[in-house]
Amino acid sequence: MSRLLQALFGRLPIGWLQLSHNRTRFAAALAGVAFANVLVFVQLGIMNSMGAATLRPYDFFQADVMISAGDANALADGGNVARQWLLQAMADPDVADGTGLFIANVPWDRGEKDISLTTFGVDPAKPGFLSAEIAGDIGLLQVQDAAILDRLARGLGKEEAAAIRPQSPLAFETQGRTVTAYATFAGGGGFGGDGYMLVSDQTFLSLFPARASAAPDHILLTLRPGARPEAVIARLKTLISDPSLRIRTYTAAAEDDLRYQQTKRPTGIIFGFGVLIGVLVGLVIVYQVLSTDVADHLREYATFKAMGYGPRFFLGIVFEEALVLGIMGFVPGLIVGTAILTLMGAITTLPLAMTPSMAVSVFLGTVVFSAVSGAIATRRLAAADPADLF
Structure with missing residues (x-):
């Protein structure tokens, strides 16, 4: 891993060495990131299954136009025509x-x-x-x-x-x-x-x-x-x-139903907030790990600062740590999330499954919130004065 990161960043992988130095803390940090990923995967899976379940009955029929009552927000809701x-x-x-x-x-x-x-x-x-x-x-x-x-x-x-x-x-x-x-x-x-x-x-x-x-x-x-x-x-x-009366194309009726289920019905709103909570949990966990690591090595960072290293150098180290946490925490989160969704799908018969789009979006989201956490964690370092630390 050290050689890979050294080739990637073109310097000694200081961030990786700091993380891996305390293996217990590193394992706990990875578990926290994985847990946040599992939360997001499960909530996204349920949201996607709700969408698939909403659109599924529309597949039973073929039509070009549908006429519904004015209060028919969903296929099984509303008055008669x-x-x-x-x-x-x-x-x-x-x-x-x-x-x-x-x-x-x-x-x-x-x-x-x-x-x-x-x-x-x-x-x-x-x-x-x-x-x-x-x-x-x-x-x-x-x-x-x-x-x-x-x-x-x-x-x-x-x-x-x-x-x-x-x-x-x-x-x-x-x-x-x-x-x-x-x-x-x-x-x-x-x-x-x-x-x-x-x-x-x-x-x-x-x-x-x-x-x-x-x-x-x-x-x-x-x-x-x-x-x-x-x-x-x-x-x-x-x-x-x-x-x-609501006179729409059959496709538009299905899209309106899906939008209503996701944005107006309590279940859709709850699942949406669940995804947001999972992201916030991951953000807090990664920030806490990086902030603690910065505090533990503040004197070393101050020495580098006194030697003339600029903010970009320190930001690069913290981003390196955030990237390692995000990627290595994503893998177990993906495995556990896939297992949970498969089990839930088998029990409930809902269309719950891990999809490539879910995996890619959660991976990119993990890297982004890890980077954001790293940027926030470096604020304390940027304000530190080497003269006050010795």
Whole structure:
């Protein structure tokens, strides 16, 4: 390590020698930096999983434009939309087709634990609004009380899910009715439910008799080839007489949902503060280590100062220490953080995983906050007068 740093800095690696001289303190400093990295990794992983879980149900459907109630900040939130607006939207020459989408959560008593399934009611006669994985099985929903079940739902065993097929369906009681799953698709547990389920709109209304077929949660529209979504949306806003409706592209609706979850919902704000706290913890730990090291070697630094060495020399030494702490503390933090996220993902079925972008961003952040800590730690040295130290 000494030779590597000497080649890198072109001088004796004073910072490394000072850190490694007291191995116990050095190990404690590395553990502190690693701990801060683990905090940031876990919070970032949860934030990313929340984003992935928020966007995941949008992948189940295909549409160009979505019409929602004015208070529909998320896919499963907000009021209903009158079906009459679907009929008005169909009057636009660039609107090729439209359908209503119903959404609600249904409980499933699994004996030891109840799970909640976010259930979508769709028109089985319109497979074009569904993803390729689901569209192939949509004909099964023409049977009353038939369902397509999320095989990655929390509380559903892998073997039990793998056995679901038209020849060996899975039946269960919910909302006072017997629902039978004839096929599965890949969803996964989220923050609003343990998994997903698709049923026909008629089955959905039988599960929720208080709901009306004339009031879906959202309206999905597909446009003719070559149509400009922005131009169509502008026309729809004048064509549809309810100004409170949110008429957006399907992609914009997903982005708005994600932004709402991350900046308005308490969970997103809490996770964001968790990342900030992890950074502050790392900043304080590195500053404390470097500040203590500067104080312990203040006389030696003062000697260098009296010999004519300038501030850049001392800043270089402290930055060297900060770089060593940041890099060497990052590696165990990455290993432990990856293990924790993998374990949490296996337990919760949330999309928790270490990604290259997370690793790179945390590494760069670690180097930056280590450098900032080093810059703060040298302020005491810059103010020191050699004559006062001897």
